[in-house]
Amino acid sequence: MANHIPTWEYVKARVLSSGSPLDLRRRSGDAMATAARSVAVRQASAGRVILALGAADGADDASCGVSSRGDDSRQPASTGSRRLETRVDRLHLYEILIRQQSDKLRAFIRSIAFDRDLIEDVFQETVLVAWRQIDTFDRTKPIGPWLRGIARNCLLAQARKRNRAIIDDEAVIGRIDRQMAAGEGAEGDDFGEKSEALRNCMERLGTEQREAIDLCYIREMPATLAADVARITHDAMRKRLQRARADLLDCLRRSNVLESPA
């Protein structure tokens, strides 16, 4: 697996060296990459250039935006050379960056929000706001915490707006964020590795827990329906799920994928 730090500079360097962002897209090869590319191609075919005016021009929303730039942070590259970049180039870079981060970002959102529509809307809002505020991002730092900060603010705004409950326990959310941040900025695709480890742990589950995970998470059945399928009570299904999550957590901790409590 290629080692890289998923920062703006890295992606830019990678794209410029490879000559095309498609190499990176092919590696993931999912439908999302195709969809993202189609938008980018439409952008390019429409001749929308002039990157220098780009994202920050529309950075007016800020209802859920954050800034990662401290007093000592360097200015985003607003040099003449950067102004020569095209909007298409910049959007390509952003697509790649977001695609690399999307699984992790979506997992974070799913960890603290439990309404499917809310999750999707917050994800889209986060991608949009991050684009608008990309110039406020300190590119010397990993982008993950910055995106999660935006997502969290978006979640709070959307939850208030829709009167939906989300987790607002700072300790709990802080723990999730720290676990996700572990490995960011280091070598490797940390979330891909964690996901792979989780898949391995799923295979080690007992039959009943494995079935519960398969019905409720893989096939996305409600617990009541899964209980009917498994011919057990609803409470029994919830217990199996609860047990399965605990077993998976133990497995991930044993594998050092997730940090154990001090």
Add this chain to the structure above:
Amino acid sequence: MMPRDPDQYVDRLVSGEPFPSDSAGGVDDPARAGDLLLVHGMLGRFAEGESERSARSLTRALERIADDQRPIRFAWRRLVPLGIAALVMVGVFGLWWNVSSQQRALADLRDGHVRHGMRRYAVEILRAADAAPRVTGSIDVDGAGRMVARIALPPGGPQPELLFGRTADGWWIAEANGSIGHSPDKSVVVAWIRAVAGDAPIPSVDETLARLATDYTVNWTIDEQDPTSVIFNGTRRSADRTEAELVQIRYARSTSRIREILWEWRPPVGSIAQVRQVRATLEERMRPGEEAFLPASLSPADPEAPAASR
């Protein structure tokens, strides 16, 4: 009430049961609760519909970004008011230029009429089809408001000729008994013509030129037959039906002379005369003398004076 046990706490959260938003603070082990929630969030990645949902969401987000940008279209939108303003300015300028040029042309027409001085126009009066044959005559003008009209009347009438004119002092007309009727306005002429021809028109080059800009909508074009000439076409917009419905003036720019004036009434005017059209054509070689415009010479003591001026 949310359970304090982290496993039960997470179970309650992810099961979809409603929970109070301020109840999360009571969990005993936030680290474990966070880790379990993270496992829950990570498991969602393996859901069968997750790949499609993720792609759809990202596409929508990128489309929103695309809609958010559109610098070129935005720039054009910003230019639209300027473009409209420019078009309005061009239109206003064009209208001003058109009006201005038209006014200049009319001014040239009037100036030329004044500068050119004394001259004679042969007059041809066309009447309605079922009325008497056409009538001819002449109009002498001097460009300074003076005029003399001589219109041959049909045989059998009170006099062989209609003779009237205008001086600086007013209008005059040669009565049938040879005397001269005077009045400061046209009434003396109108009364006589009304008695004989029934409200027949009294076309006047000076009056027409004076009223052309105010009583008519005028367009002008270059005469295709003679590019040195300009044709003014006036359509009456005033309510005065004694004025001709249409006026056409052919003006020679090279000589500053009106070559022809055509008055046309629709319907014909004059209950007896039934005048449909009066055409006055410049007689290039005829130049009336000063005495032609003097009504005093038409006194009974000198009834031949106008004829002598021809």
